[in-house]
Amino acid sequence: MTERPVHTPTAEYPITVAPTGRHVTVRIGGEVIADTDAALTLQESTRPAVHYIPMADVRSDLLTRTATTSYCPFKGDAAYYTVTTAAGQTVADAIWTYEQPFDAVAAIAGHVAFYPDKADISVDGT
Numbered sequence: 001m002t003e004r005p006v007h008t009p010t011a012e013y014p015i016t017v018a019p020t021g022r023h024v025t026v027r028i029g030g031e032v033i034a035d036t037d038a039a040l041t042l043q044e045s046t047r048p049a050v051h052y053i054p055m056a057d058v059r060s061d062l063l064t065r066t067a068t069t070s071y072c073p074f075k076g077d078a079a080y081y082t083v084t085t086a087a088g089q090t091v092a093d094a095i096w097t098y099e100q101p102f103d104a105v106a107a108i109a110g111h112v113a114f115y116p117d118k119a120d121i122s123v124d125g126t
Contacts, residue, residue, distance in 0.1 A: 007073040009104050015044045015074055017052075017107045020123070024051050026058075027120045029089040034058040034114070040107055044074065051121060052111035055097070062086070068093050076102045081112070083119075094118040 009015040020039040025032060036057035043049045068080040081095040097112040098105070114121055 004071055005073045006102060009074060013045045013074075015042065015104060017042050017105055020051055022124045024053060025122050025125075026053065026114050027122075028083050028091055028094065028118070029085050029087055031085045031087060031089075032059070033062060033083055033085075033119065034112075040111060042105065042108060042113075048116075050113050051123070052108045052113050054111055056110075058095075058112055063095065066093055070096070072098075074102065075105050075108070076100060091118050 017040050020041045022039075023037050024034070024039040026034040034053045034057055036053050038054050038057065040052045041049050042052055062083050062085060063081040064084065066080045066082050070078045072078065075098050077100070078096045078098055080093040081097070082090060082092045083094045084090045095112045095114055098108055101108050
């Protein structure tokens with residue numbers, strides 16, 4: 001088996017993780033799935049910033065872990081969750097998480113992120 005690469009952020013490819021400092025709400029089908037004042041913002045080079053929300057602030061009763069996985073050489077192995085709202089809307093693999101992220105992004109452990117094309121993410125109500 002080929003060993004997977006592990007990359008460390010550099011000045012040419014920076015990654016930062018910092019408290020968002022704002023209120024983040026995530027809805028699917030109008031239903032609140034996550035609501036927090038404790039989100040982290042991960043900025044990876046020139047990619048769009050991603051809000052990572054503490055799992056404690058997510059409606060875990062609406063989540064089902066899937067068999068989907070992926071690997072990022074900067075963050076590690078990702079696991080995925082499907083969301084099924086109380087109204088019965090199911091959105092496959094709407095959430096990802098790095099349960100044991102690499103040291104450079106260790107702060108995102110215990111947090112999840114939502115795909116912006118699968119959920120409505122608002123920051124301070126906008």
